Amino acid sequence: MKISRAKYQSMLSGIATLGPLGYAPAPGTMGSAAALIIGGAVTITFGMIPLVIMIIIVTIISFPAIDAHTSITQKHDASEIIIDEVIGQWLVLLAIPIVASHDALYLYTLLAAFILFRIFDIFKPPPVSTAEDLPGAAGVIADDIMAGVLAGVVIMASFQFYGWLYI
DSSP: OOOOHHHHHHHHHHHHTTGGGGGSSSHHHHHHHHHHHHHHHHHHHHOHHHHHHHHHHHHHHHHHHHHHHHHHHOOTTOTTOOHHHHHHHHHHHTTSOGGGGGSTTHHHHHHHHHHHHHHHHHHOOTTHHHHTTSSHHHHHHHHHHHHHHHHHHHHHHHHHHSGGGGO
16 A cells, blocks of 8 residues: 555654644643653653664654655744654753652752753754754754753753752
């Protein structure tokens, strides 16, 4: 059975929006929250390696998915595209030390990771805003990667500075 190009494009578009979640109110926040829950659960249960693999797979899939959605809607970086939020939010989780995943403060650290990522993603300070200028799907994804990296740096710095709180 052969899938038509239109059906294939539609399926990819659905991946870019995470199905109906991309059409919910505050879709970027909803996508980040879903990513936080899934990524946090994976990290606690299986460790960092599966999360790294998930980031790589979702990043690879997101390029054709975003291109398909952009082709269908004729809108660059439409608000309903939230697969990029998943990538960025998962990157922040890589900054949380494994020892913290078994600590009572882990939920607070997850909340901080979520808030920091959303702040960097919404306000887009440089280099987040610069990354957004890349053409096509690369620009859609790159700004969230940069927001995730910056949020991760803040999380890691806080663990270095306030590390004694987590002992």
